[in-house]
Amino acid sequence: MPRRDYVKTARPKTTSRKKAPAKAPFPWLLMVATALLVLLFVWFLWTLNKQAPVQQMPAPVPAVVKDDLPERPTQEPYQYIEELENRQIVVEVPELEAKGPFQMQCASFRSEEQADAMRAQIAFAGFSSITRRTEGSNGVWYRVVLGPYESRRQAEADRNRLRRNGINTCQIWNWT
Template identity: 80%
Template sequence: MPRRDYVKTARPKAKPRKKAPAKAPFPWLLLSVTAGLMLLFGWFLWTINQQEPVSTPAAPVVEVEKDPLPERPTEEPFQYIRELENREVAVEVRELESRGPFQMQCASFRSEEQADAMRAQIAFAGFSSSIRRTEGSNGVWYRVVLGPYDSRRQAEADRNRLRRNGINSCQIWNWN
């Protein structure tokens, strides 16, 4: 049995070398056409510049007489201006009655740990709050409460600041 050379048969055959691509000829035709178009465009602009402007016949100027202004009235046609200058107006100023102290509740939880977490979040926003434990027919609840506020406007201002800090669940109610 003849010996076979398995190493030589496993080698890939050498690929023939590719020829280097031929250099493209310089585009003389494209260059000459572009130069010709540029010269033609320059000649066109020069001829436009050399033409004399066409004069249009001037329209005849007609002077129009302006309407005279009406005479200034000697008296003011409206009398209410003089009447209001010296008149005093009586206005009733009522005292706004306080509708009572207001309170803002931001959350209500079953567990005290959740209420403490909400209270800490409110404290990071810069407000002091308290947790109130309430017992009702449906079990024990822990409320996170801010206040009391003398007016609803103060409570609204604090609620808007809390909203800017990402706490959107606050409700204002009368504490009577």
């Protein structure tokens, strides 16, 4: 089967001959303007060369300033340096009460299979969790819980590591 040239067939056929491109006129105006600018620049440089040199002013001589400071004492009149080195400061720091223990709940499901799937995701992140079955007025729930933690800071650190692994649903509770 012979090949067809669909590009040539889509073009309209013209019967007129192609015209030769017209020659651009020689840019006389551009050449005259350029020559004029070059001559103007050369004239400017020549006039700068013919000007008289600028006389420099002599540098001012600095005046001698008399130092009106008193003489330096031979012994320091203040003893604060020795006092600060030998002084001890006692600061009372009150003990903070522990607000823990804390626990972190990452999910709550109606079915135990979904809770086990979430526990598997948490285990792949490197944490151990448990599933708690709770019964309430609205039915049975399976909660995926981590902890207990002694401080909220420890729980926040684990929650941030879980977030980096794609588990963003964890909440921290005070478990008392």
